[in-house]
Amino acid sequence: MIIAPSILSADFGRLRDEIQAVEDAGADWIHVDVMDGHFVPNLTLGPPVIACIRKVTTLPLDVHLMIEKPQSSISQYADAGADWITIHQEADAHLHRAVDHIKKLGIKAGVSINPASPVSLLENILQDLDLVLVMSVNPGFGGQSFLPFCLDKVKQLRNQIDQNSMQTLIEIDGGINSNTLPLAMRSGAEVFVAGSAVFRGTNYKKNIEDLRNSAAQNS
């Protein structure tokens, strides 16, 4: 299992310390939520900040683009140091071209679907993806409640990926905590984004351990 703390829930005034703290606490990836104020009603950060984050961690940067027309800025995120770039199915009418662009830059490519979007929208692109991200909240904010109906989409994807011997990773994002992580894992997810469940209190190591242990205890 891969645990990817979302820095959306970090203290942005101490971002370097927060990233180093979750790295020391056992995070596998750093999940970076990019929001443009259009695709989602919130605005966060962009390539200049990601370039700064790149300098303070050796962990893979998992960049989740919640932005409209992502293709026009993909190369900026690649230059900034993203290892994984995930765009939204709902945000680009030319998904195949955008995914191809990411891969040609030597970056791992992901596509995300919002809670209201069915898995069938990915039917003709799944084989090209390194990662598929199932949103289990409506994107835009941390700290929202997990939407259980999204688990069925994880199961559908798990079946399609396994039946066709694909290597595509399934990531889940939104409302992941020690109660919901085991459900997502049993449905077939492998990468777990967690914002508020990691960046709460002061003991991030225990928070991450609790997530890992929840999977072991409930499997």
Ligand code: DX5
């Ligand atoms: C939501 C973001 C998530 C968010 C997760 O739009 O994509 O990555 O930070 O936060 P929690 O884990 O608090 O739901």
Ligand code: ZN
């Ligand atoms: Zn995210």
